Amino acid sequence: MSGYYAIPKSGQGPAIMVLPAWWGLNAFFRGLCDRLAGEGFVAFAPDLYQGRVAVTLEEAKALRSKLNQQVVFAELLAEINELQRMEGVTDQRVGLIGFSMGARFALELSVQSPAVAAVVTFYGASIVDYVPSKAAYLCHFAETDPWLAASGVKRLEKALRSAGRPFEFHTYPGT
Secondary structure, eight states: OOEEEEOOTTSOEEEEEEEOOTTOSOHHHHHHHHHHHHTTOEEEEEOTTTTOOOOSHHHHHHHHHTOOHHHHHHHHHHHHHHHHHSTTEEEEEEEEEEETHHHHHHHHHHHHOTTEEEEEEESOOOOOOOTTOOOEEEEEEESSOSSSOHHHHHHHHHHHHHHTOOEEEEEETTO
């Protein structure tokens, strides 16, 4: 899978996959990978749109609508395995950071790959059976989100609690 890699100056570190929002692999997500590498992580952000980046909501919706979700999910699972084997990766466990659409992928990947040790999400949810997961979760939400209802956040909390997974939620007032 193509994407953006950022390697720490030491050439080694634990792996983190950054899963972009529906805008695509834009400067923000590449910059986040660079920041993570600066903190000692081997960071990778997949390019789900093969070089295309959305600037407007309409463009983002159009790009997302063309994704074959099942194919992308399989490719992301394979990429987790590739990250584990990558030269310079010092830990077989992988962290995931996902934004919106990427948050949904991160949450779902965490139940399919035992290598996923930690998941950080921003404004995204997915209600699946989290019992198979080995991950801990840190989730961030806006107080008022036109794309994610408060009921979805509550269902995610219930699913994680039912599965006995460690989690922490933060909702930001006035956002």
